[in-house]
Structures are given as structure tokens and as C-alpha cells.
Amino acid sequence: MTSQFDHDPFAAAIDWDSEAIIQRRNRFYSASQRAFVPYATPLIFQRGQDQYLWDEKGKKYLDCLSQNLCISVGYNNPVVTRAVQKQAETLQHCTTMFFHPVPAHFAEELVNVMPQGEDWVVHFMNSGAEAIDFALLLARSHSGNADVISLANSYHGATFGAQSVTGIGGFRHNVPLLSGIQFTPCPDQYRGIHGAVVEPYLDDLDRTIHYGTSGHLAGMFIEPIQGYGGIIPLPEGYISGAFERVRAAGGICIVDEVQAGFARTGENFWSFEAHDVVPDVVVMAKGIGNGYPLGAVVAKREIAESMANKFYFNTYGANPVSCSAGRAVLHVIQEHGLQVNAKKVGAQLMRVLLKLKDKHDIIGDVRGRGLMMALELVKDRLSRAPATEEMARLFELTRKHGLVASKSGAYRNVLRI
Numbered sequence: 424m425t426s427q428f429d430h431d432p433f434a435a436a437i438d439w440d441s442e443a444i445i446q447r448r449n450r451f452y453s454a455s456q457r458a459f460v461p462y463a464t465p466l467i468f469q470r471g472q473d474q475y476l477w478d479e480k481g482k483k484y485l486d487c488l489s490q491n492l493c494i495s496v497g498y499n500n501p502v503v504t505r506a507v508q509k510q511a512e513t514l515q516h517c518t519t520m521f522f523h524p525v526p527a528h529f530a531e532e533l534v535n536v537m538p539q540g541e542d543w544v545v546h547f548m549n550s551g552a553e554a555i556d557f558a559l560l561l562a563r564s565h566s567g568n569a570d571v572i573s574l575a576n577s578y579h580g581a582t583f584g585a586q587s588v589t590g591i592g593g594f595r596h597n598v599p600l601l602s603g604i605q606f607t608p609c610p611d612q613y614r615g616i617h618g619a620v621v622e623p624y625l626d627d628l629d630r631t632i633h634y635g636t637s638g639h640l641a642g643m644f645i646e647p648i649q650g651y652g653g654i655i656p657l658p659e660g661y662i663s664g665a666f667e668r669v670r671a672a673g674g675i676c677i678v679d680e681v682q683a684g685f686a687r688t689g690e691n692f693w694s695f696e697a698h699d700v701v702p703d704v705v706v707m708a709k710g711i712g713n714g715y716p717l718g719a720v721v722a723k724r725e726i727a728e729s730m731a732n733k734f735y736f737n738t739y740g741a742n743p744v745s746c747s748a749g750r751a752v753l754h755v756i757q758e759h760g761l762q763v764n765a766k767k768v769g770a771q772l773m774r775v776l777l778k779l780k781d782k783h784d785i786i787g788d789v790r791g792r793g794l795m796m797a798l799e800l801v802k803d804r805l806s807r808a809p810a811t812e813e814m815a816r817l818f819e820l821t822r823k824h825g826l827v828a829s830k831s832g833a834y835r836n837v838l839r840i
């Protein structure tokens with residue numbers, strides 16, 4: 424593959440030798456960034472096009488993970504690539520103390536895909552965790568309350584604030600995280616403590632508020648479909664019931680659409696829309712930028728106004744190159760019917776996975792919405808004991824057969840597709 428940069432005398436050399444890549448990374452990455460290697464041997468990627476990836480030796484893979492749900496409109500999507508190139512050639516950055524039309528256009532376009540009838544405003548940042556941190560600060564600033572509720576088995580990011588509202592032990596570091604955060608049981612219909620019901624989980628939330636907080640809430644964080652938790656769609660009635668309780672206690676309702684947003688779930692543009700609710704704050708990242716660093720918090724104006732008197736900025740928030748990528752992504756999703764596609768292909772995938780479940784007892788559960796699917800392996804269907812080792816073997820086999828997916832869930836026995 425040649426590109427216009429191959430003959431650039433200033434182009435930095437790239438060593439594509441597999442062993443050299445592994446050794447250099449192991450030698451120069453810090454332990455915290457080295458730690459996460461899902462396969463028995465490292466998988467190196469060189470190139471992506473549409474839904475395919477190629478490793479450094481030229482082997483082709485069907486990518487069913489999208490770099491952890493970031494690639495929403497395909498690798499090297501020509502509309503996105505061109506938009507980024509054009510902006511990068513014109514002005515690479517414009518900090519928010521100066522004005523630039525691109526982020527403002529994008530803010531308007533994002534507001535247009537939010538539920539109508541509300542006065543939404545946008546704050547841009549660079550990542551999901553930054554957006555979660557901001558939402559936490561906003562909830563506390565707006566309500567004047569400190570107590571926050573989050574769901575067990577949730578993932579909201581790795582910064583101090585985001586980690587503090589993350590309910591998966593494996594992602595929490597052994598240090599004092601933020602105080603004032605209580606976890607309530609997740610209404611997981613397959614593995615949850617009450618099984619496939621809704622009301623008992625809402626009763627748990629009542630108890631969490633009553634016993635674990637002052638009774639005055641800042642807010643609650645909810646992923647309508649838990650991602651790293653193992654693709655756990657929250658059941659009908661839970662989110663609306665939770666919203667009622669949180670608002671009655673003075674808090675705001677924050678939905679995390681970092682994985683499930685941007686039409687991925689097929690039926691709706693936002694996953695919360697399947698629950699007939701309107702959140703107060705929506706956190707988004709990943710699919711918003713198709714791989715370019717971008718995150719946003721979209722909030723009701725009267726809530727966002729609570730922070731009018733305090734300066735808050737991330738240097739690269741509202742960067743025009745990232746926002747150009749975001750505009751192009753939104754355009755492609757809307758103009759190329761990707762939501763309908765997610766619904767159609769997701770339904771086909773669901774049919775195939777359910778057939779596999781009929782055939783293989785080791786598949787305990789198949790679940791998801793649109794193009795956010797999972798199959799969970801169990802030792803036997805009665806005890807539902809997680810088949811973690813079997814999943815590790817299956818996972819290596821998917822790689823061998825040219826498929827990229829993820830092993831997720833609290834027991835790493837869920838194939839996240």
C-alpha cells in the first residue's frame with residue numbers, strides 16, 4: 424500500500440516487524456497501559472477498511488468489536504476521512520476562548536437528534552470519562568446535593584470520578600475513590616439477584632436511597648445497555664421507575680450512551696428512547712467520532728446553567744478536527760440509513776445466535792439490541808456457573824478464524840459482539 428506520504432522526507436520511520444513492535448511496546452509503555460492484552464499473543468493491526476481489519480502480516484479479520492464500539496460508520500469512511508483532512512489542512516485547533524463555526528454547527532446538529540420539546544445544550548470534551556466526570560460535577564453543582572447512585576456491574580470510565588461511579592470491581596483501583604456514591608443492584612434479567620423481574624430492583628433502589636444516602640440526591644448514572652458489564656439491556660419499566668425515584672429525591676437522571684448511542688441499537692438513535700424516558704443529561708463518546716477523540720455532555724439548559732459562573736474547559740474540547748469528524752459521522756448515520764441497517768443486521772444476527780443456542784447447551788444466554796449483541800457461556804444451564812475457561816478457548820478460536828470480538832462481563836464469559 425502506498426500513500427502520498429511515502430516519499431515525505433520528514434515522515435517518521437515505522438518498524439512493522441512483529442517482534443520489534445511487541446518489544447518496543449513492552450519496553451516503553453508504562454505498566455498501566457501495558458496491562459490489557461486480551462489474547463494469548465498480541466494482535467497487531469495495520470489497516471482498516473469498512474468492517475474489516477488487516478494485521479501486520481496481511482491477515483484479514485471481520486471486526487465485530489469496532490475498537491470497543493468506537494467505529495460507528497466503518498474504517499476509513501471516505502466522508503469522515505475527507506472531513507478530517509479538510510479541517511486539518513485549514514486549522515488544527517481553536518481553543519474555546521475563541522470562536523469557530525464547526526463545533527457550534529455540530530452542537531446544533533447533536534441537539535437536533537435529541538428528543539424534541541426540551542432546550543438542550545452541549546459541552547464538548549475528548550473522552551467518555553471526561554464527560555462522566557463533568558456530568559457528576561454538574562449533578563452536584565445543580566442539585567446542591569452530594570449523594571450519587573450508580574448501578575452494580577456498570578462501567579463509566581477510568582478517571583477518578585468515572586471510576587468512582589463504576590460498579591465492576593475489576594476496573595476499580597485499590598485507593599480511596601470519591602465518597603458519596605452508592606451502588607444499587609443491577610436489574611440483570613439473566614444473572615441479577617432477583618432474576619427476571621423489575622419491581623424488586625426498584626425496591627432495592629428505594630432501599631439504597633433510604634439507607635445509603637441522606638435522602639437528597641445529586642443524581643443517578645444509568646447505561647440503558649451495560650457494555651463492559653456484558654451487554655445487559657435494562658428491562659422495560661426500570662429506567663422510568665428509577666427516574667421517578669431519583670427526581671423525587673432532588674437528583675438528576677444521567678444516561679451514559681457512550682457504547683449504546685448513535686443508532687447502534689437499531690430501534691432508536693439513543694438506547695434510552697426504547698424506555699420512553701427523557702433524561703436530564705446524556706453522556707456520549709466513542710461512536711460519536713468514529714475513532715477520533717471526542718466526547719460530549721448534552722444537558723437540559725436549566726441544568727447546565729448551574730455552572731454558568733464557574734469556568735470549566737478541557738484544552739481540546741470542541742477541537743474543530745474532532746468536531747468535523749463528529750459532523751461527518753452524524754451525516755453518514757442519517758444519510759446512509761445506518762440505524763435501519765443496525766436493526767436489520769442485528770435481527771439476522773440474533774436469529775443465528777439463537778439457533779446456535781438451541782444447538783449448544785454451553786450457550787446460556789443470547790441478548791442485546793441491534794448491533795450490540797452478546798452470547799454468554801455457562802458450565803450448565805441450571806446453575807448458570809460462568810464458563811470462563813471455555814470462553815477463553817472460544818475467544819482464541821474466533822481470532823484464528825478471522826473474527827474480532829471481546830470477552831466481557833464480570834466473569835469474562837460473555838462474547839461481546
Ligand SMILES: Cc1ncc(COP(=O)(O)O)c(C=O)c1O
Binds near residue numbers: 549552555651681682
Ligand atoms: C459506557 C461507557 N461509559 C464511559 C466510558 C469511558 O469512555 P472513555 O474510555 O472514552 O474515557 C466507556 C469506555 O469504555 C464506556 O463503555
